[in-house]
Amino acid sequence: MEHQLLCCESETIRRAYQDSNLLNDRVLQTMLKAEESYLPSPNYFKCVQKEILPRMRKIVATWMLEVCEEQKCEEEVFPLAMNYLDRFLSIESTKKTMLQLLGATCMFLASKMKGTVPLTAEKLCVYTDNSIRPCDLLQMELMALNKLKWDLASVTAHDFIDYLLSKLQIHPSTKHILHKHAQTFVALCATDVNFIASPPSMIAAASVAAAVQGLYIKSTDSALSSQNLTNFFSQVIRSDPDCLRSCQEQIESLLESSLRQAQQHSIATETKMVEEDANLPCTPTDVRDVNI
Structure with a gap:
């Protein structure tokens, strides 16, 4: 009994292991059909x-x-x-x-x-x-x-990442790194209005492709080359290769822009700290700017 209590009182959050049975073509086709139902209006x-x-x-x-x-x-x-x-x-x-x-x-x-x-x-x-x-x-x-009519089971770009990575013949440790990078790109796209109209599957495929190219993955698998990877993913998610390539270029451009803004924000923050501005916001981002 004491051992069971100690186990239950552990502060470590336990999560379920990834179910490989979910990484199959039937699940992918279901997500591709469902994603259109959860797309917001691009011109709202x-x-x-x-x-x-x-x-x-x-x-x-x-x-x-x-x-x-x-x-x-x-x-x-x-x-x-x-x-x-x-x-x-x-x-x-x-x-x-x-x-x-x-x-x-x-x-x-x-x-x-x-x-x-x-x-x-x-x-x-x-x-x-x-x-x-x-x-x-x-x-x-x-x-x-x-x-939202209580329909909260939206399909997002994050849902496609594991499936797309499962199609690549790469080492598990490298796949873990790619997963983290692709997640970062997906989150970055979610903050940018230019990706509102893009299907989640395309954002996910472009994010994974951008992560692979960004890490300069070397492999005997020709599918990992820039051109072949885009063509391969476009077939997987049933999209136009040129549209997917354009989406990847947008993500790479957004990443460069975000890195520049982060550097400028860091400099501006240091300047404000030196000036001891007493009106600094208490929230991570000054959302009060919305009301201006």
């Missing part, structure tokens, strides 16, 4: 939203990503939360002052769906510098569920 900024602009979505998305990273959420939580946010904004006109509340709500729902330890309403309110209350979050949760 023009047709639905009157106050919210693409730059505001970028600010809130960056804040959401930083919260998920700081809370060590599972990698699939953030892409799923962004899918909820875009689907909601595709059908419901929202005031810009409510955008952070919506983002927090989407993280709240996504962490319940995919998180081992879901985010709490109280913790999310703290990340907004207490600009919202738990009761506000719970009320918005019901509204979001209603607008």
Whole structure:
């Protein structure tokens, strides 16, 4: 009995092992059919939203990503939360002052769906510098569920990564590194409005291809060459090779731009610290800029 209690009281989070039976063509075909049902409207900024602009979505998305990273959420939580946010904004006109509340709500729902330890309403309110209350979050949760018709089992780009990597003849340790890089690219795409209209399968394939090329993988398998890899993945997900190649180039360009912005942000942050600005935000990203 004592040994069982010690086992249960362990602080290590136990997760299920990957089920190889899910990495088959039948599952892939099901996801490819389902992904179209969960695509948001690519032009909701023009047709639905009157106050919210693409730059505001970028600010809130960056804040959401930083919260998920700081809370060590599972990698699939953030892409799923962004899918909820875009689907909601595709059908419901929202005031810009409510955008952070919506983002927090989407993280709240996504962490319940995919998180081992879901985010709490109280913790999310703290990340907004207490600009919202738990009761506000719970009320918005019901509204979001209603607008999404309680259909939260969205297919995201993250869902395709393992399947695509299983098709590559590479060492398991290298595959693990590629998985991490592809996850990073998927998260990066979720913050950028230019990828809203892209199918999750294409984003995943382009992310894996970009990860392979970025690491300069050497292999006797000719499928890992840039041209052959794109052609191979385009056949797997049934897409046009040129569209997939264009998506990969967009991801690589976005990565370069993000790295430059990160360097500039680091310099700006150091400058602010030197100036001892007393008005620094308490949240990871200054979402107050949305209201400007």
